[in-house]
Amino acid sequence: MGIAVEGAHKRFDDFQALDDVSIDVPDGSLTALLGPSGSGKSTLLRAIAGLEELDSGTVVINGKDATKTPAQKREVGFVFQHYAAFKHMTVFGNVAFGLKIRKWDKARIHDRVHELLRLVQLDGLAERYPDQLSGGQRQRMALARALAVEPQVLLLDEPFGALDAKVRKDLRTWLRRLHDEMHVTTIFVTHDQEEAMDVAEQLVVMNNGRVEQSGSADELYEHPANEFVMSFVGEVNRLGEHFVRPHDMEVVLDPDERTQEGLVQRIVTLGFEVRVELVLSDGTEVWAQLTRAELQRLELREGQIAYLRPVQAKSFNGSSPSIPNGASTPLGSHDGGDAGLPAAV
Amino acid sequence: MTPSAPAKWGLRGLAFGYLGLLLLAPVAMIFYKTFENGFGPPIEAMTSPEALHSIQLTLLMVAIAVPLNTVFGVACALLLVRSRWWANRWIDAIINLPFAISPIVVGLALFLLYGNDGWFGPTLTEWGFQVLFSWPGMVLASIFVSLPFVVREVVPVLHEIGTEQEQAASTLGANGWQTFWRVTLPAIRWGVAYGVVLTTARVLGEFGAVTIVSGRITGETETLPLFVGRAFEQFNEEAAYAGAIVLALLALTTLLLMSIGGRKAKASGAPVPSGGEVPVPISTTKEGS
Numbered sequence: 001m002g003i004a005v006e007g008a009h010k011r012f013d014d015f016q017a018l019d020d021v022s023i024d025v026p027d028g029s030l031t032a033l034l035g036p037s038g039s040g041k042s043t044l045l046r047a048i049a050g051l052e053e054l055d056s057g058t059v060v061i062n063g064k065d066a067t068k069t070p071a072q073k074r075e076v077g078f079v080f081q082h083y084a085a086f087k088h089m090t091v092f093g094n095v096a097f098g099l100k101i102r103k104w105d106k107a108r109i110h111d112r113v114h115e116l117l118r119l120v121q122l123d124g125l126a127e128r129y130p131d132q133l134s135g136g137q138r139q140r141m142a143l144a145r146a147l148a149v150e151p152q153v154l155l156l157d158e159p160f161g162a163l164d165a166k167v168r169k170d171l172r173t174w175l176r177r178l179h180d181e182m183h184v185t186t187i188f189v190t191h192d193q194e195e196a197m198d199v200a201e202q203l204v205v206m207n208n209g210r211v212e213q214s215g216s217a218d219e220l221y222e223h224p225a226n227e228f229v230m231s232f233v234g235e236v237n238r239l240g241e242h243f244v245r246p247h248d249m250e251v252v253l254d255p256d257e258r259t260q261e262g263l264v265q266r267i268v269t270l271g272f273e274v275r276v277e278l279v280l281s282d283g284t285e286v287w288a289q290l291t292r293a294e295l296q297r298l299e300l301r302e303g304q305i306a307y308l309r310p311v312q313a314k315s316f317n318g319s320s321p322s323i324p325n326g327a328s329t330p331l332g333s334h335d336g337g338d339a340g341l342p343a344a345v
Numbered sequence: 346m347t348p349s350a351p352a353k354w355g356l357r358g359l360a361f362g363y364l365g366l367l368l369l370a371p372v373a374m375i376f377y378k379t380f381e382n383g384f385g386p387p388i389e390a391m392t393s394p395e396a397l398h399s400i401q402l403t404l405l406m407v408a409i410a411v412p413l414n415t416v417f418g419v420a421c422a423l424l425l426v427r428s429r430w431w432a433n434r435w436i437d438a439i440i441n442l443p444f445a446i447s448p449i450v451v452g453l454a455l456f457l458l459y460g461n462d463g464w465f466g467p468t469l470t471e472w473g474f475q476v477l478f479s480w481p482g483m484v485l486a487s488i489f490v491s492l493p494f495v496v497r498e499v500v501p502v503l504h505e506i507g508t509e510q511e512q513a514a515s516t517l518g519a520n521g522w523q524t525f526w527r528v529t530l531p532a533i534r535w536g537v538a539y540g541v542v543l544t545t546a547r548v549l550g551e552f553g554a555v556t557i558v559s560g561r562i563t564g565e566t567e568t569l570p571l572f573v574g575r576a577f578e579q580f581n582e583e584a585a586y587a588g589a590i591v592l593a594l595l596a597l598t599t600l601l602l603m604s605i606g607g608r609k610a611k612a613s614g615a616p617v618p619s620g621g622e623v624p625v626p627i628s629t630t631k632e633g634s
Contacts, residue, residue, distance in 0.1 A: 053513050071515040078516040084509035097527070098517035100453060142513075328536040 001027035002185050003048060005154055006193065010043055010209075016055070019041040019209035025202070027062070030176070032200035034232070040209040041189045042157055049155050050074045061287055062152050062185075077146030077184075081158040084137045091117070091141050092126040096178045098115035098149035116144040119178070137169040143175075147182070156188035160195065172199045193233050194343035197221075205229050226316050237286040242313040244275050249288035250309040251276060251298060259307035262286070266301055267295070276300060278308065372593070379586040387587035390576075394582065400591060403549060405480065406568060410487040410548045414542055418495025418510045418536060419533075424502040425496070425523075427560035440493050451489050452557030459558075483568065486554035491547040493539030497557035502536035503529075521530045538603050549592060569595075 010018040013042045017040045025031045033041040046052040048059055050071030058067045066074050086094050092113055097111045106282070117123040121139040125312055130138055136325040139159060146154060159175070160168040176199050190196050196203050197217040204214040205228075213225040217233075224230035230243050236311045237244045252259060262278035265285075269275075288308065290298075300306060379387050390396060421440065425433050443451070459466045459476040469476055476482040510532060514524040529536075552570045559566035563575065569592050576584035 049516055051516070071512070072518050072520055074516070075518075076516055078513065080509050080513060082509060084513040086510055086513070086528060086531075097514065097519075101518045101523060145513075145517065257489075 001158075003187065004058075004060040005044065005048065006058045006060070008044065008047060008059070009055045010040075010047065010052065011055055012046070016209050018047070018057075021057070021206075021209070023189055023204050023209055023211060025185060029044040029202055030179045030186045030188075030200050031202040031204060032188055032196035033204050033206060033310070034190055035195060035212075036191055036198040038082070038208075040205040041191075041204075041206045042210075044308070044342070045155050045157050045187060045189050048153070049076045049078045050062065051078070075152045077149070077151035079139070079142050079146050079154070079156040079159050081161045083130070083135075083142045083162075085138055085142060089128050089129075089249075090126065091122060091128050091130070091133070095140055095144045095148050099143060102149065103132055107345065112148060113144075115246050116148050119147070121145040134167075135163045136171055139163065139171065143178075147184075151184065154182075154184050154186040154198075158189050158191070161190075168195070175199060184203070194312035195231070203233075205232060207232075224314070230314060230316075235287075235289075239280075239284065239286065240312065241315045242310070243315065244310040244313045246275075246287050246289035248310060248312040249286065250311050251288050251290060251294070251300070252300060252307045252309055255307045256309075259309045262306055262308050264300055264302055264304050265301060276306075278306065280308075363594075375419055375586055375589050378582070379590050384585050387590065388585040389501055390581075390587040391591055393584075396565065396572060396588065398564050399567045399569045399588075402480065402567065403485075403569040403592075403595070406484060406487045406546075406551075407545055407548050409484050410491060411541060411544050414488060415495050415537065416543050417492070417542075418540055419499055419530075419537060422496050422499035423529075427508070440496050443490050443492050448486075448551065448553030449488050449557065452486060452554035455486055455489070455554070455558050459485075477558055478562065478566060479520050480566065482558040483566065485554050487548045487551055490551055491553050492545045494543040494547065498540035498543070499533055499536040502533045506532045516582065537563055538606070542599050542603050546596050549595055549599075 002217060003023075005021060005023050008018045008021040010016075021040065021044055023044070033044060035041045043052055047054050048061070049278055050066070050069060050073075054067065057336065058065060060066065061074065061076070086097065089097070095113045095116055096109050099112060104112070114126070117126055119141055122140055122144065125137065130141065133141065145155075156175075160171050163171065175188075187188060188199070201216065202214065203210045203217055203220055205220065207228050212232075213220060215223075215231045220229055220233045224233065227243060229235055235246050237246060237249065237323075255261065257323075260280055262280045264276060264278055266277040267274065268277070269292070272292060274288055274290045274292055275287055276295070277285065279285055286308070297305070346471050391400075415431065421436065424430070425437055456477065457463050459482060461467060461470070466476070474481065476485070506529075511524050514528045519527065550570055551568075552574065555568055556571060556574075559568070560573070561567060561569065561571055567575065569588055573585050573588035573592065576582075576588060
């Protein structure tokens, strides 16, 4: 059950949008497709909805092969980044659209629409036109419209992409709660790793038309399969072959055999967190994330020399983003490449 | 860029002067001349059997050519914008032909095609169809010269609205036909409406092409513009001016119907179209048409 895509290929002229993509979305789960623009995540979502035809591969929705089924018969709810509101219809008309197509009788449509408008907190705005709503309200209307027909799956294409930061945060909290209530299998596309980690139970990281890795937010953060995933799901410094998260960079004033010398270029205080930017002797620019207390203890100043000690680092053999499995480090550690760094990198 | 005050007034003066001299003055002159001796003479001129027949025939042209070109125009615009086909660029170019060809040339072409020596003429005559010197030929000429307007108005609006609303409709279970009637057509209605106004105006006023294919038989194949032309040539100025006024009134009626329709849509709460969609047509000029 749920959604399964197998061996999906899709080419647009000379652009390979999907290159042998397979994903498995468990029934009732909330999954994020995460990736930079052009990674194929929206194409994959549209292929699941039937809005894009695959060159090859299959789409199975709740156990039924839907590969050849047209969008109108797939019973998916789709929410577009720019809402795709029917501008000439009221909020009521928009939400009722799918029900009218299904020839429900008037009284039933009325009840169902108002039930959904209550759910998305738009009751009372039923007679407004989309132009008279804010972006967040329009997106909630679009969501109500998609949910009205009780879709088997709910697909959201960068649903919060066009909204400002505050509304975006509210809506994603709200979406997670809604999902907890409805339990409809949901996939949403985003390029924002924080948003994906905040909302989704499962993440699928895509790049260049391929799936780089899928798993829970913790799995991806702790055990990234490759350099791409590691740098996409969080901040990362590169030290030669090794990748270190800024919070795994220890800054000390006395050198030893495991530290590297660096010149403190800039100290940025972001509330509780402090960002220390350094240049190493070979010209590499890195940054370390410290707490305010640590900074005060070290009495760091811009322009002084400090020493960096990576607490935890990763390396990926060949370090190519398309290699699916994280290789072990030269130190031969067991858990997917985590290792302390040697003195000289 | 905000122009300086003198430049602003200069531009306004230029616009007003240009319109006044080249558009308003001639039209005003016709009104003045028509009603110079009161309402009696023009009414008398326009109630003669020939005049009434020419009005009827003109309305018949509109009644046939405008719906056909509207349906074709919308379908063709959908084909051009919503499908990828190698022939689309050719269709796009061919549709502009009526803009490029002088109406009199259109008339001659139809004459050659449907004449006794033409490709279609002999066969149609055999079947008992009289195309030339009769209303079918005049309808053909009217369709030809007014063909591009709906397409040209609807194409940019279709581009403007994009495909997302249509895709949303399909994910909600609507088939192609339902999507067209419930989503696409309402979204492009202003483009269609403006195209209809322009098509109607063109058919009402067509002279060149119709002159040739009609044979100008008074009381039979004489449309209102032909009536005005003949009256003018025969120094029957009263009838010429009165006929011109009726033509102008018919065109104004079309515009008026459109804007009443628009205001009704607004009163019922439908949003005022924005962006590339055309607001109430009577008050705006549209770029690119």
